[in-house]
Amino acid sequence: MNRLQLLGRWTAERMTVFVAGVVLVYMFLPIFFVGLMSFNDPTSRLAYEFQGFTWDNWRDPCSPVGMCDSLVSSLQIAFLATIGATILGTLVAFALIRHRFRGRAPTSLLIFLPMATPEVVMGSSLLALFSSAGLAGNLGFWSILVAHIMFCLSFVVVTVKARLAGLDFRYEQAAMDLYANEWQTFWRVTFPLVFPGILAAALLSFSLSFDDYIITNFNHGNTITFPMFVWGSAQRGIPPQVNVVGTTMFLIALLLVLSTGLLQRRRSR
Amino acid sequence: MARSTQDSRASGADLSLTSVTKRFGGFTAVDDLDLLVERGQFFALLGPSGCGKTTTLRMVAGLEEPTAGRIDLGGKDITRLRPYKRPVNTVFQNYALFPHLNTFDNVAFGLRRRGVRDVKNQVQEMLDLVELSTYGERRPTQLSGGQQQRVALARALINRPQVLLLDEPLGALDLKLRRQMQIELKRIQTEVGITFVHVTHDQEEAMTMADTIAVMNHGVIEQIGGPMELYDNPATTFVSNFLGQSNLVAGQVLGRTGDELVVEVEGSKLGVPVDRARQTSGRVWVGVRPEKVFLVSGGTSTDEGANVLGEARVIDVSFIGVSTQYLVRMPWGQELTVFEQNTGARERFGVGDSVDLHWTPAHTFALDASQDARAGDERYEGGLATAGVGT
Amino acid sequence: MSVADVGETLEGRTGKPPRKRARRSGWSTGYLLLLPGLLWLLVFFVAPTIQLAATSLYDSAGSLEAGYAMTWSFGNYLDALSTYREQFVRSLIYATTATGLALLLGYPLAYAIAFKAGRFKNLMLMLVIAPFFTSFLVRTLAWKSILADNGAVVETLKSVGILAPDGRLLATSVAVITGLTYNFLPFMVLPLYASLEKIDPRLLEAGKDLYANGFTAFRKITVPLSMPGVVAGTLLTFIPAAGDYINSELLGTPRQYMIGNVIDNTFLVQLNYPIAAACSVVLMVVVVVMVLLYVRRAGTEDLV
Numbered sequence: 001m002n003r004l005q006l007l008g009r010w011t012a013e014r015m016t017v018f019v020a021g022v023v024l025v026y027m028f029l030p031i032f033f034v035g036l037m038s039f040n041d042p043t044s045r046l047a048y049e050f051q052g053f054t055w056d057n058w059r060d061p062c063s064p065v066g067m068c069d070s071l072v073s074s075l076q077i078a079f080l081a082t083i084g085a086t087i088l089g090t091l092v093a094f095a096l097i098r099h100r101f102r103g104r105a106p107t108s109l110l111i112f113l114p115m116a117t118p119e120v121v122m123g124s125s126l127l128a129l130f131s132s133a134g135l136a137g138n139l140g141f142w143s144i145l146v147a148h149i150m151f152c153l154s155f156v157v158v159t160v161k162a163r164l165a166g167l168d169f170r171y172e173q174a175a176m177d178l179y180a181n182e183w184q185t186f187w188r189v190t191f192p193l194v195f196p197g198i199l200a201a202a203l204l205s206f207s208l209s210f211d212d213y214i215i216t217n218f219n220h221g222n223t224i225t226f227p228m229f230v231w232g233s234a235q236r237g238i239p240p241q242v243n244v245v246g247t248t249m250f251l252i253a254l255l256l257v258l259s260t261g262l263l264q265r266r267r268s269r
Numbered sequence: 270m271a272r273s274t275q276d277s278r279a280s281g282a283d284l285s286l287t288s289v290t291k292r293f294g295g296f297t298a299v300d301d302l303d304l305l306v307e308r309g310q311f312f313a314l315l316g317p318s319g320c321g322k323t324t325t326l327r328m329v330a331g332l333e334e335p336t337a338g339r340i341d342l343g344g345k346d347i348t349r350l351r352p353y354k355r356p357v358n359t360v361f362q363n364y365a366l367f368p369h370l371n372t373f374d375n376v377a378f379g380l381r382r383r384g385v386r387d388v389k390n391q392v393q394e395m396l397d398l399v400e401l402s403t404y405g406e407r408r409p410t411q412l413s414g415g416q417q418q419r420v421a422l423a424r425a426l427i428n429r430p431q432v433l434l435l436d437e438p439l440g441a442l443d444l445k446l447r448r449q450m451q452i453e454l455k456r457i458q459t460e461v462g463i464t465f466v467h468v469t470h471d472q473e474e475a476m477t478m479a480d481t482i483a484v485m486n487h488g489v490i491e492q493i494g495g496p497m498e499l500y501d502n503p504a505t506t507f508v509s510n511f512l513g514q515s516n517l518v519a520g521q522v523l524g525r526t527g528d529e530l531v532v533e534v535e536g537s538k539l540g541v542p543v544d545r546a547r548q549t550s551g552r553v554w555v556g557v558r559p560e561k562v563f564l565v566s567g568g569t570s571t572d573e574g575a576n577v578l579g580e581a582r583v584i585d586v587s588f589i590g591v592s593t594q595y596l597v598r599m600p601w602g603q604e605l606t607v608f609e610q611n612t613g614a615r616e617r618f619g620v621g622d623s624v625d626l627h628w629t630p631a632h633t634f635a636l637d638a639s640q641d642a643r644a645g646d647e648r649y650e651g652g653l654a655t656a657g658v659g660t
Numbered sequence: 661m662s663v664a665d666v667g668e669t670l671e672g673r674t675g676k677p678p679r680k681r682a683r684r685s686g687w688s689t690g691y692l693l694l695l696p697g698l699l700w701l702l703v704f705f706v707a708p709t710i711q712l713a714a715t716s717l718y719d720s721a722g723s724l725e726a727g728y729a730m731t732w733s734f735g736n737y738l739d740a741l742s743t744y745r746e747q748f749v750r751s752l753i754y755a756t757t758a759t760g761l762a763l764l765l766g767y768p769l770a771y772a773i774a775f776k777a778g779r780f781k782n783l784m785l786m787l788v789i790a791p792f793f794t795s796f797l798v799r800t801l802a803w804k805s806i807l808a809d810n811g812a813v814v815e816t817l818k819s820v821g822i823l824a825p826d827g828r829l830l831a832t833s834v835a836v837i838t839g840l841t842y843n844f845l846p847f848m849v850l851p852l853y854a855s856l857e858k859i860d861p862r863l864l865e866a867g868k869d870l871y872a873n874g875f876t877a878f879r880k881i882t883v884p885l886s887m888p889g890v891v892a893g894t895l896l897t898f899i900p901a902a903g904d905y906i907n908s909e910l911l912g913t914p915r916q917y918m919i920g921n922v923i924d925n926t927f928l929v930q931l932n933y934p935i936a937a938a939c940s941v942v943l944m945v946v947v948v949v950m951v952l953l954y955v956r957r958a959g960t961e962d963l964v
Contacts, residue, residue, distance in 0.1 A: 012874065020772030023765045024784075027791055027845060030802035034794055037805060049808050092697035099690025110698060114705050116895070116951050118903020120920045121944045124927050125712035126704065128937055131724070132711055150704040153697060170365035173332050176352040177359045178379035178424065185353075188378075192369045211796045213906060214920070218927065230797040234910060238801055246798035253793030257786045 031250060038243035057240045064239040070229035078210040081148035086202045089156025097164045114154045122151060123218035139221030147215050152205040163197025283308050284432050289338030291324050298324040300488035311458050311465045313479035315472060321488040322468045326434050330359045343431055358425035359434040363441055364417050366409035372420050373405035379428040395427040415446045435467040451477050472512050484508050502545055506636055509556055511645030516605045520555040529630060535601050539576040540630035552638035560608040561632040567623030576633060579625040583618050716937035724931050740938040744922045751918040755902035758840035762848040762897045770852035788849050800910050803839050831913045839907035847896035855889030891958040895951055902947055919943055
């Protein structure tokens with residue numbers, strides 16, 4: 001092998017890592033800007049450039065009218081939607097993997113379709129249904145919740161199903177062999193082993209619901225969620241406190257993930 | 270959980286299977302099987318992959334329901350009992366240790382399900398028995414294969430089952446560890462005195478550990494007996510080939526002199542003890558183990574009363590230290606195997622040498638000629654059996 | 661199930677554990693578990709979709725207050741397609757471009773995480789997921805700052821001459837596609853990583869042993885084996901990108917509007933339900949048909 005080939009190979013080896021690094025930077029650039037802008041002291045409301053440093057936004061994050069109310073609504077909806085979707089989806093996943101029933105193919109299709117449908121279609125069709133049912137004037141918290149459970153459900157099914165499918169039946173047989181009846185086997189063995197999948201599904205649901213703008217926009221009535229608040233204020237100029245919320249959420253998520261990582265490491269030591 | 274069978278727990282109990290059949294769709298995995306395992310026995314179910322041995326074990330454990338037949342344990346019918354209602358425990362293949370529990374909690378699992386409150390001493394005792402006293406806090410993933418195996422054993426044994434079922438328990442271990450664990454398992458079985466039913470495809474493992482072996486093939490038992498009995502006096506061509514190696518030549522029974530049958534094989538007359546013949550008239554397979562045969566130079570065989578087959582030619586010689594393996598071609602084209610111990614007192618032969626084969630009639634056996642002479646032979650079936658015992 | 665399968669299952673030799681044979685009670689339990697979830701989807705996904713299709717055939721001369729009459733007006737579709745053809749085509753072009761770019765960017769990242777990250781693997785994965793937890797809208801708005809007219813990015817591009825002195829990024833297709841690619845990139849990376857991670861490195865060594873060329877081994881082994889990830893990733897990127905209108909609204913102008921903007925506007929501002937529903941149905945049909953064709957071609961039908 002000559003020098004040129006060696007050089008080529010050296011570059012190729014590092015190329016992927018280099019490109020990967022660049023992509024990561026691309027992914028984190030906006031987060032960095034969100035963090036930066038949370039300290040912005042804008043001279044005009046429509047400014048998107050960093051104009052001056054201030055702690056004010058962090059000292060008083062709730063000063064923009066309605067922002068913290070919208071945040072509370074979003075958290076409530078995300079929390080309830082997560083519980084609803086996780087329970088319904090987990091049951092479906094168990095049925096799909098562990099039980100026999102007629103109509104497996106249409107069921108799978110029904111689970112798949114919401115994931116293959118653009119949000120704008122789901123949002124508008126729900127609105128079409130609600131308004132034809134004469135509910136257009138009563139939309140609000142409940143209709144957002146109903147919609148969020150609907151589009152989170154498929155993601156829960158897929159996530160839990162994957163975990164369940166990878167679960168070795170021998171653990172449950174071993175439990176039965178060791179005097180655990182069906183109920184005990186489920187709660188002592190099956191559930192703890194599937195739990196990481198259920199937790200992942202719940203986290204996914206929470207972030208999907210909390211982040212949703214499009215479907216919510218069609219069915220929100222008078223309820224304002226955090227994404228709706230951001231959208232509304234984007235027309236008039238974004239208050240920098242929005243970035244405080246964004247940064248805080250990112251930090252909480254990071255902390256959560258890091259601490260579970262540390263916990264796992266300590267456990268396996 | 271109160272049990273009426275509590276009293277017989279420690280000593281184990283007889284296990285019997287009566288006409289047990291298991292079908293999966295159109296496939297019969299176990300076919301009208303009868304089996305009696307006496308209490309305190311170390312019993313091995315030996316057979317190639319797919320012979321139905323694991324299914325049999327799972328039916329005893331309650332993890333499969335027989336299609337037909339009856340399973341009794343200590344005189345009680347347990348055929349339809351749920352697995353957790355049976356005083357039977359299993360050491361699973363690949364162990365199936367609960368990954369979310371540590372060693373201690375794995376071992377304590379069965380006791381806790383039965384409502385035993387203070388498990389600490391019992392678990393510690395059991396961990397001592399399998400020499401893992403200090404590993405209670407470890408998770409299964411932090412244990413080596415051999416350690417996992419011992420945890421699985423402790424987890425089952427702590428319940429003092431009447432029968433302990435072992436499903437290829439040593440299959441995942443490397444050869445050296447397997448030998449070590451064979452001795453270990455035998456020691457533990459003697460110590461606790463529980464009935465062990467051990468499923469394996471490894472004939473050497475079965476022979477080393479078991480008091481009684483049942484050789485299974487295609488869902489039926491070919492032969493049951495002690496290791497020596499099975500090896501020295503196989504009942505079928507399958508057993509003769511699956512346990513060690515055999516030379517089988519076609520012969521015709523001519524008659525009987527005293528306790529011996531006289532069989533003609535390609536012009537030579539061979540003697541077979543009547544009690545070692547599964548068929549006493551007509552066409553038979555005459556069998557002899559390779560290590561029972563001696564080689565001498567062609568035409569020099571003088572041993573009176575011995576069985577002799579002459580005019581063979583050596584076609585392959587493998588020297589393997591303790592013995593030399595010869596492959597010889599008979600005048601009628603068949604190839605036979607001969608193992609000669611390297612005692613130094615025996616003549617050595619090379620490829621192409623002309624030789625005679627001779628052996629004592631007492632080491633000869635005769636089998637039903639309607640059976641396939643190649644049945645159970647790993648060279649033809651690609652089976653998983655390890656190197657022959659005769660070496 | 662062939663006899664060989666049964667034999668293997670019986671001996672438990674396959675990697676897959678034997679399927680639990682459902683007990684007698686298994687049938688009814690299965691239906692009970694399915695019932696609530698499927699009912700939810702029937703009422704809040706299937707029924708609305710049917711209602712949407714019905715709405716798209718209402719007389720578009722009606723109004724929300726006066727009520728719509730069902731007139732089987734297939735003409736709504738002609739109206740929708742002729743009026744908004746531009747936005748339909750633009751949606752498909754933007755979504756396809758963004759998906760292609762996401763694949764181009766996501767593959768090296770997923771590859772690096774799967775094969776080169778070593779003990780940083782979990783950390784890198786976390787970094788990929790982390791942006792999820794900052795609001796979608798807030799992140800998209802951050803791009804407004806990044807691509808701002810007098811921001812560092814624009815200045816740099818101007819100084820190297822890629823961008824004309826009076827050129828800008830914000831309010832162009834570039835900004836919208838950048839936003840789309842960015843927003844859906846994690847959906848590309850995660851499935852790609854999942855399928856790459858499953859590849860046994862020994863296969864690549866065997867491949868190099870036989871082909872003796874790293875690139876050929878990559879092309880003939882890694883790429884085919886990662887196809888399920890590529891299919892899942894491109895779908896998960898394309899579907900939301902095709903229906904998105906947040907990026908075109910926040911980073912673009914009406915000249916960059918996609919079909920999502922049209923549906924939103926026609927439904928919620930113009931309140932012309934029949935035409936808006938027709939647009940929605942067309943979008944859904946186009947996406948579902950493209951997805952099915954693509955899945956069939958790629959040969960991975962077991963996505964669910």
